[in-house]
Amino acid sequence: MNLPAHATRNLDLADLLQTLAAWVLAILWISPLLYAFWAAFHSSEYAIHFNVFAPLTLENFREALSRAPFLRYGLNTFMLVTMLLASQLVICTLAAYAFARYRFAGSNVAFALVLVQLMVAPEILIVENYGTLASLGLVDTITGIGLPYMASAFGIFLLRQTFKSTPRELEEAARLEGCGMFGVLWRVYVPLARPTYLAYGLVSISHHWNNFLWPLVVSNSVETRPLTVGLGIFGAPESGVDWSIISSATLLSVAPLLIAFLLFQRQFIQSFMHSGIK
Amino acid sequence: MGPTSNIMRHVYGWLLLTPAAILLIGFTHYPTVATVYESLFSKGSAIRPSRFIGAGNYESMMEDPIFWKVLSNNLWFAIGTIPTSVALAIGMALLVNRALPGRSLLRLAYFTPTILPMIAVANIWLFFYSPDIGLIDRLLGLFGLPGHNWLGDPDTVLPAIIVMTIWKEAGFFMIFYLAALQHLPPELKEAARLEGASRWYYFRRVVFPLLMPTTLFVLINAVLNSFKLVDHLFVLTKGGPDNASNLLLYYIYETAFSYFDTNYAATLTAVLLAILAVLALAQFFLLDKRIHYR
Numbered sequence: 001m002n003l004p005a006h007a008t009r010n011l012d013l014a015d016l017l018q019t020l021a022a023w024v025l026a027i028l029w030i031s032p033l034l035y036a037f038w039a040a041f042h043s044s045e046y047a048i049h050f051n052v053f054a055p056l057t058l059e060n061f062r063e064a065l066s067r068a069p070f071l072r073y074g075l076n077t078f079m080l081v082t083m084l085l086a087s088q089l090v091i092c093t094l095a096a097y098a099f100a101r102y103r104f105a106g107s108n109v110a111f112a113l114v115l116v117q118l119m120v121a122p123e124i125l126i127v128e129n130y131g132t133l134a135s136l137g138l139v140d141t142i143t144g145i146g147l148p149y150m151a152s153a154f155g156i157f158l159l160r161q162t163f164k165s166t167p168r169e170l171e172e173a174a175r176l177e178g179c180g181m182f183g184v185l186w187r188v189y190v191p192l193a194r195p196t197y198l199a200y201g202l203v204s205i206s207h208h209w210n211n212f213l214w215p216l217v218v219s220n221s222v223e224t225r226p227l228t229v230g231l232g233i234f235g236a237p238e239s240g241v242d243w244s245i246i247s248s249a250t251l252l253s254v255a256p257l258l259i260a261f262l263l264f265q266r267q268f269i270q271s272f273m274h275s276g277i278k
Numbered sequence: 279m280g281p282t283s284n285i286m287r288h289v290y291g292w293l294l295l296t297p298a299a300i301l302l303i304g305f306t307h308y309p310t311v312a313t314v315y316e317s318l319f320s321k322g323s324a325i326r327p328s329r330f331i332g333a334g335n336y337e338s339m340m341e342d343p344i345f346w347k348v349l350s351n352n353l354w355f356a357i358g359t360i361p362t363s364v365a366l367a368i369g370m371a372l373l374v375n376r377a378l379p380g381r382s383l384l385r386l387a388y389f390t391p392t393i394l395p396m397i398a399v400a401n402i403w404l405f406f407y408s409p410d411i412g413l414i415d416r417l418l419g420l421f422g423l424p425g426h427n428w429l430g431d432p433d434t435v436l437p438a439i440i441v442m443t444i445w446k447e448a449g450f451f452m453i454f455y456l457a458a459l460q461h462l463p464p465e466l467k468e469a470a471r472l473e474g475a476s477r478w479y480y481f482r483r484v485v486f487p488l489l490m491p492t493t494l495f496v497l498i499n500a501v502l503n504s505f506k507l508v509d510h511l512f513v514l515t516k517g518g519p520d521n522a523s524n525l526l527l528y529y530i531y532e533t534a535f536s537y538f539d540t541n542y543a544a545t546l547t548a549v550l551l552a553i554l555a556v557l558a559l560a561q562f563f564l565l566d567k568r569i570h571y572r
Contacts, residue, residue: 033394102290103287122305123527124547254398257393
């Protein structure tokens with residue numbers, strides 16, 4: 001009973017129980033994913049027999065890659081996400097600049113109409129949007145998958161908030177130095193909004209890397225199908241593929257994003273947080 | 279700025295907005311209006327062209343047992359996933375909001391399912407639920423309990439999907455609570471300690487009420503997600519058995535792309551749009567008031 005005061009507090013039973021609860025929950029939470037790793041790196045007879053000495057193998061990955069063109073799907077996803085983010089950044093920057101700094105006639109109504117997209121995402125309107133895409137001749141193209149998302153209400157909203165908080169004096173200084181409308185935007189507003197661009201970029205990349213329903217409706221060939229759609233077809237119960245192979249295909253599909261997430265955890269989590277504080 | 283630049287302000291504003299406006303009108307506003315318009319016409323065929331039938335599609339929807347089934351499934355899916363995942367999210371946030379060994383690893387474990395696509399999650403869980411050879415049945419077997427076809431039984435399929443969705447979503451909601459907890463003034467905890475308040479009392483009477491704006495925000499997003507999230511059905515059940523796990527958006531997809539009845543699909547979409555509009559209004563009135571209240 002001679003322990004110093006802070007030590008008794010550390011030994012507080014409630015604290016200990018909380019720490020224990022946190023770890024039990026964490027192990028429970030991560031176990032489905034760990035299990036997928038286990039299954040992917042072992043041959044199928046070990047899928048349900050856990051044995052620390054079971055030999056590791058890459059055979060499941062080889063098999064998955066030989067049965068479906070996952071590399072091509074990965075390239076499609078990469079092209080989709082890159083093209084989409086690039087267009088989103090340009091289109092949203094221009095619109096956000098207009099809302100933040102040009103008090104044009106009808107801007108309030110226009111802004112309210114932009115916000116409608118926050119609720120009515122393009123995938124809700126698959127029926128009509130598919131019709132529109134068909135009339136544009138863009139069915140089964142990567143552009144077609146990306147097009148409805150290029151003007152993002154969320155991006156416009158975030159950038160408008162950021163642009164509005166940029167000090168007016170900086171803009172005036174740039175104008176005195178002879179910058180025009182785009183000069184001011186490019187030299188003053190865009191550089192100061194870098195954290196917002198990062199946050200928006202990470203949210204957009206993870207959202208579209210994982211998006212499924214709309215790409216499923218639009219894509220119809222190996223050349224356009226993104227990873228999620230390829231995986232959805234591969235994993236369908238009627239395809240009768242071995243469990244270990246499905247696990248490795250699943251890991252292949254999520255690996256790029258998962259690795260990026262593990263490397264830049266803080267930025268990812270902060271971006272998601274940022275995205276919620278509207 | 280002179281009078282000419284005053285006019286230019288409107289011109290520049292609209293010019294900057296034009297690319298976004300075209301895309302938003304094309305893929306959000308036009309299709310919303312077109313959905314309602316299409317829902318007033320009958321399904322056309324080679325011999326019988328589509329014609330105006332007013333509320334005809336809505337009347338047959340009222341008599342469509344699958345429509346009521348998917349709507350009640352959506353309701354049960356929301357009731358099953360939202361309170362539990364929000365409670366878990368609060369619990370997780372409280373657990374990792376203090377100094378404890380491995381804190382960042384713990385946060386990572388809770389958050390990682392969020393970063394995975396729903397399709398991948400469904401692939402992983404499909405095996406857990408598969409009858410007899412699946413992981414859950416193996417675990418039950420260890421205790422001498424019989425196996426069960428979790429996804430093949432209309433009584434267990436929705437709960438099975440609910441459990442998986444909770445796993446996927448709780449960590450996402452956790453980060454909003456973490457952010458909110460970090461903004462709570464530390465004096466509150468000190469005051470509660472001095473008053474001798476128990477942890478539970480402090481949580482119930484101080485922390486939880488202060489988290490209310492976050493909870494409302496999370497709740498509305500969770501309800502929205504429960505209507506938008508149908509990807510897993512493609513892998514796990516295709517809405518079956520006998521529509522026991524079918525949800526409204528998946529039914530819309532089936533109606534449009536399997537049964538090719540775009541007019542009825544538009545009718546169903548109009549219902550979904552109405553639900554989303556109500557949610558938008560709820561967000562507008564509830565959320566803003568609550569935040570300004572503090």
